[in-house]
Amino acid sequence: MRGRRLVVAAGVALAVVACNNMANQPKRLPFELPYGAEARWPALPPPGTVARDEPLGAPSPPPVTLALLQRGQERFDIYCAPCHSRTGDGNGMIVQRGFPPPPSYAEARLRQAPVQHFYDVITNGYGAMFPYAARVAPADRWAIAAYIRALQASDSGQIADVPPDHRQTLQ
Known part of the structure; x- marks a missing residue:
C-alpha cells in the first residue's frame, strides 16, 4: 500500500512538473504587425477603420449660404x-418649467463673440449647458452657429432691411 502511494505521488508530481502555464505556445500579441511588415509608428489604420474622434483643432467655418442657414434653423x-x-x-x-434661463443671443457679450465661440459651446458645453459633440455633427454645429449670427442680425433689423417681396410675410 505504501509503495502504491509512493507511485501515485510520484505520478502526480511528474504531471505537475510536466504541465507548464502555456507560456510557450504560439499566439498573437495585440497590435502585432503582420509577418514581414515594416515596424513603423504610428501605424496606418486598416482600410475601412471608423474614426472615434474628430480631428484635432477646430475646422474652419464653411461659407454662409441660404442652404447652410436653413439647415442651421432646422437643427x-x-x-x-x-x-x-x-x-x-x-x-x-425649460424656463417655463422652472429652470434658470440661458443668456439671450442679443447680449452684447454674445454679439461680440466670434462664430467659433458658438461652435465651441455647442461642442464642449458651457455653464449649465452640457456638450452636444456626441449629438450634433460638426457640419451641423457650424450651421447652427451661422443661424445664431442670423438671429442676432435679425434682432436689430428694420423692416426696410427686408426685400420688398418678403415684407408681407413679416407684417
Whole structure:
C-alpha cells in the first residue's frame, strides 16, 4: 500500500512538473504587425477603420449660404430652441418649467463673440449647458452657429432691411 502511494505521488508530481502555464505556445500579441511588415509608428489604420474622434483643432467655418442657414434653423429648432427659444431670447420651454434661463443671443457679450465661440459651446458645453459633440455633427454645429449670427442680425433689423417681396410675410 505504501509503495502504491509512493507511485501515485510520484505520478502526480511528474504531471505537475510536466504541465507548464502555456507560456510557450504560439499566439498573437495585440497590435502585432503582420509577418514581414515594416515596424513603423504610428501605424496606418486598416482600410475601412471608423474614426472615434474628430480631428484635432477646430475646422474652419464653411461659407454662409441660404442652404447652410436653413439647415442651421432646422437643427437650432431641434437642439437649441427648448432652452434658448426659437428667437434666441433665452425664454425656452425649460424656463417655463422652472429652470434658470440661458443668456439671450442679443447680449452684447454674445454679439461680440466670434462664430467659433458658438461652435465651441455647442461642442464642449458651457455653464449649465452640457456638450452636444456626441449629438450634433460638426457640419451641423457650424450651421447652427451661422443661424445664431442670423438671429442676432435679425434682432436689430428694420423692416426696410427686408426685400420688398418678403415684407408681407413679416407684417
